[in-house]
Amino acid sequence: NAGVTQTPKFRVLKTGQSMTLLCAQDMNHEYMYWYRQDPGMGLRLIHYSVGEGTTAKGEVPDGYNVSRLKKQNFLLGLESAAPSQTSVYFCASSTFFSNTLKLFFGSGTQLSVL
Amino acid sequence: GESVGLHLPTLSVQEGDNSIINCAYSNSASDYFIWYKQESGKGPQFIIDIRSNMDKRQGQRVTVLLNKTVKHLSLQIAATQPGDSAVYFCAEGLNAGGTSYGKLTFGQGTILTVHP
Numbered sequence: 001n002a003g004v005t006q007t008p009k010f011r012v013l014k015t016g017q018s019m020t021l022l023c024a025q026d027m028n029h030e031y032m033y034w035y036r037q038d039p040g041m042g043l044r045l046i047h048y049s050v051g052e053g054t055t056a057k058g059e060v061p062d063g064y065n066v067s068r069l070k071k072q073n074f075l076l077g078l079e080s081a082a083p084s085q086t087s088v089y090f091c092a093s094s095t096f097f098s099n100t101l102k103l104f105f106g107s108g109t110q111l112s113v114l
Numbered sequence: 115g116e117s118v119g120l121h122l123p124t125l126s127v128q129e130g131d132n133s134i135i136n137c138a139y140s141n142s143a144s145d146y147f148i149w150y151k152q153e154s155g156k157g158p159q160f161i162i163d164i165r166s167n168m169d170k171r172q173g174q175r176v177t178v179l180l181n182k183t184v185k186h187l188s189l190q191i192a193a194t195q196p197g198d199s200a201v202y203f204c205a206e207g208l209n210a211g212g213t214s215y216g217k218l219t220f221g222q223g224t225i226l227t228v229h230p
Contacts, residue, residue, distance in 0.1 A: 004157075031215055031216050033216070033217075035220075040121060040122055040222065040223075041222050041223075042203055042205075042219075042220030042221050042222045042223055043158070043203070043220045044220070045217055045218070045219075048215065048216075048217060050215045056215075058217065059219075090157050090158070092157075094216040096216070101146065101148075101163070101207065101216050102160050103148075103158075103160065103216060103218065104160075105157030105158050105159070106157050107155070107156055107157050108155075108156070108157055
């Protein structure tokens with residue numbers, strides 16, 4: 001059982017380049033999320049999805065797009081990368097079970113934009 | 115140019131001591147609170163949660179206390195071990211099983227260092 005898998009683990013981009021981060025979960029969870037984590041700060045929600053084919057904006061959505069074409073996958077896209085998007089990106093999925101909400105996180109993607 | 119990051123609160127303890135990590139949350143309407151542990155190079159891991167209709171909940175070696183009057187949350191770790199060294203985050207949410215869809219707001223984190 002792999003849980004939540006993120007690819008790639010590391011990436012360096014030049015300003016203006018585009019890329020897509022892939023998140024895959026094998027737990028059949030309905031909800032999926034993309035967070036970013038900056039030094040000395042907690043995680044901030046970029047976008048989230050409550051089911052296949054649906055997405056919604058989180059706290060810091062500007063400069064990012066997402067797609068959830070399949071239940072198990074949640075893609076995060078940067079169309080024109082900026083240095084301010086240098087961060088560690090975490091994907092998560094969740095289920096509500098036995099009165100407990102648990103988010104399961106991937107191991108993160110370290111992105112540097114030069 | 116070089117960016118200046120925020121300095122996380124830190125807590126250093128000796129192995130075997132009890133640790134208390136504090137968190138002030140922001141939204142008085144939040145009704146669900148979670149503590150996460152994040153080890154270096156890994157994603158956050160769920161530790162324990164508590165709902166707003168409780169003021170205390172215990173797990174294995176951990177206890178979470180909630181004081182809604184002052185919007186304060188704490189995590190107590192008993193007999194702290196070197197493997198507990200990590201960054202600890204509190205998170206708050208609203209209506210966990212309903213229309214909030216599991217969206218959480220995270221605190222900035224506290225670095226716990228356990229010395230052997």
